[in-house]
Amino acid sequence: MKVNKKIWSFLSFDLATIINATNNFLNDNKLGEGGFWPVYKGTLLDGQEIAVKGFQGARSGQGLTEFKNEVILFAKLQHLNLGCCIEGEEKMLLYEYMSNKTLDSFLFDSFQSKLLDWPMRFNILCAIARGLQYRHQDSRLRIIHRDLKASNVLLDDNLNPKISDFGLTKICGDQVEGNTNRIFGTYGYMAPEYAIDGLFSIKSDVFSFGVLLLEMRLWKDGTPEQLIDACLVDSCKVSEVVTCIQIGLLCVQHHPNDRPNMISVVVMWSSNNVLSQPKVANFLTNNISLIEGEQSRGRQESSINGVTISVLNAR
Structure with a gap:
């Protein structure tokens, strides 16, 4: 999956930061799951609460187009989402945590x-x-x-x-x-x-x-x-x-x-x-x-x- 390196660097978070924020994806921090995207709550070192959408379909190739599409859109529009993480087969999107969840x-x-x-x-x-x-x-x-x-x-x-x-x-x-x-x-x-x-x-x-x-x-x-x-x-x-x-x-x-x-x-x-x-x-x-x-x-x-x-x- 190839995407302009400037886009990745603009949005990039390292995996260690996300693991620490979610307490190694502790099940108690899981907010929900749908399709290829389980979502976890996390807290960054500065205290900001985040939602991490973790991508699980990398090995099968499922959902890669959707992941890429969302990242490119955010980068082009300078959207207020926080960013993404790509390390090896790990692919995640980071968002501002919304306390009242979904409508x-x-x-x-x-x-x-x-x-x-x-x-x-x-x-x-x-x-x-x-x-x-x-x-x-x-x-x-x-x-x-x-x-x-x-x-x-x-x-x-x-x-x-x-x-x-x-x-x-x-x-x-x-x-x-x-x-x-x-x-x-x-x-x-x-x-x-x-x-x-x-x-x-x-x-x-x-x-x-x-x-x-x-x-x-x-x-x-x-x-x-x-x-x-x-x-x-x-x-x-x-x-x-x-x-x-x-x-x-x-x-x-x-x-x-x-x-x-x-x-x-x-x-x-x-x-x-x-x-x-x-x-x-x-x-x-x-x-x-x-x-x-x-x-x-x-x-x-x-x-x-x-x-x-x-x-x-x-x-």
């Missing part, structure tokens, strides 16, 4: 979910939207994440979100779309054109954001008030929740051209204009057999997601 640990836990009232959730959604807008439009490199989901949103001490896991990211320059024969990501969050045909664009991320937005509240049949999770009733503004649901439905429309971009999403939240009506998101039922068929032929490689996504019907 999914709150959303899908019956106790933790009660700790996120509506203003907190609304602020998290707005911050994620601004982060995507920056990556799509304002960054000097156009970035398509391709695996946005609740478990890839980290929360700091103040519950400020940070989008993480850029191993599947595509740097597109002036392009706004592309295609691939290898499908990566998480079913339920994938845009249909990407899951079925390998076509990705900034609108693929918009779709994933729409799913995430709808996950931030309870969805069921009924009047708008009945869409609100019981734990949010006392803290929410019904009009804001309904607006978010409508924006979410606009984001998960079947055709990319029907979805807003992230600039429009941000504007919708701050505008009093009447929103357009979303079209029926019928792909969730009509195309599921196509997706499963592609998967059975080994075309897709997707990360694990235990969340069940209900069929969403535009109202």
